[in-house]
Amino acid sequence: MYMEMEYLGLLQKFLVVFVCCALLWKIIRYLLNLLNMEKDPVTVLVTGAAGQIGYALVPMIARGVMLGPDQPVILHMLDIEPAKEALEGVKMELIDAAFPLLKGVIATTDVVEACTDVDIAVMVGGFPRTEGMERRDVMSNNVSIYKAQASALEKHASANCKVLVVANPANTNALILKEFAPSIPDKNITCLTRLDHNRALGQISEKLDVHVSDVKNVIIWGNHSSTQYPDVSHATVTTDSREMSVSKAVSNDQWLKTEFIATVQQRGAAIIRARKLSSALSAASSACDHIRDWVLGTPKGSWVSMGVYSDGSYGIPAGLIYSFPVTCEKGEWSIVQGLKIDEFSRTKMDATTNELIEEKSLAYSCFNE
Structure with a gap:
């Protein structure tokens, strides 16, 4: 009798262990399925997609450079009618590349089709200024382009669509888009x-002969133009396992206030002179960086530069699209506050502010043409 009871007790224990193991295995399988579960695709619009920057950008998006290696995407590509055939060729190449993350491609010249259900819009297309062309003519053409695209985004894009304007004049094109898409939140339009x-x-890393990842917290203030102010007064560099200010590491204030600033301001023109074409590769890569940090967040203790809608921070007039240092978290950017601005920096920041005010006035004068 005793043996039978002992046997039953062991059997009960075995059954309990068996049931617990079965439940644990179900939980493990469930968690593994969650980890392996494919995310819903994000729809990304690229305008001017048949151009140089667009051609460099779309494969980066399809490969996961912009949104991460586990985020499926659907690409919407828009261009003008004369580029229709080239645009179709880009679509063919995307299909031929067999990107695992690419779940669909639309190539179109119809702005409404392009903007429908878009989650992220990268506005690469614009009207470039050519030799002998007046600034007003360039601005008038861009007003026309961005008015149409803004209206389509407002009516047909996803409710929380994030917009990045790349086409120059980028800050003011972003402002034009904002004016004609008033229901898109201010924080969702950037340049x-x-x-x-x-x-x-890159310039600081070259100067100090360190890896670019060892340099952080430079700032671009103002306009994406030759008046922009590249500021390293708050930047740091890690050398020999210790962090120090860039100013101290460079130990050449004259270089930092002259040659360094001029090189960054004129880098685009220098690349055009060197390769006889614009800086498409670096622009595409930077657009991916911009969106990735905006959506996925910036590393703790670091900031990046984004052209955003000014709230009056650092004395910059509210309502301008101006480049500030920002941190990003949970899909939202915030301007870094409390940085000390010396007299040299204030003069540079005011100069680029004044240019943006002039551009805004010129753009507004073209609205009713």
Whole structure:
């Protein structure tokens, strides 16, 4: 009798262990399925997609450079009618590349089709200024382009669509888009100054002979133009396992206030002179950096430069699209506050502010043409 009871007790224990193991295995399988579960695709619009920057950008997006290696995407590509055939060729190449993350491609010249259900819009297309062309003519053409695209985004894009304007004049084109898409939140319309930010990082890393990842917290203030102010007064560099200010590491204030600033400001023109074409590769890469940090967040203790809607911080008039240092978290950017601005920096910041005020006035004068 005793043996039978002992046997039953062991059997009960075995059954309990068996049930617990089965439940644990179900939980493990569930968690593994969650980890392996494919995310819903994000729809990304690229305008001017048949151009040089667009051609460099779309494969980066399709490969996961912009949104991460586990984020499926659907690409919407827009261009003008004369580029229709070239645009179709870009689509063919995307299909031929067999990107695992690419879940669909639309290539179109119809702005409404392009903007429908878009989660992220990268506005690369614009009207470039050519030799002998008046600034007003360039601005008038861009007003026309961005008015149409803004209206389509407002009516047909996703409710929380994030917009990055790349086409020059980028700050003012972003402002034009904001004016004609009033229901898109101010915080969702930005312009690209990350290219200038990356150029500044590159120049400092070259000067100090360190890896670019060892340099952080440079700032681009103002306009994406030759008046922009690349500021390293708050930047740091890690050398020999210790962090120090860039100013101290460079130990050449004259270089930092003259040659360094001029090099960053004129880098685009220098690349055009060298390769007889614009800086498409670095612009595309920087656009990916901009969106990635905006969506996925900036590293703790670091900031990046973004052209954003000014709230009056650092004395910059509210309502301008101006490049500030920002941190990003949970899909939102915030201007870094409390940085000390010396007299030299204030003069540079005011100069680029004045240019943006002039551009804004010129753009507004074209609204009713």
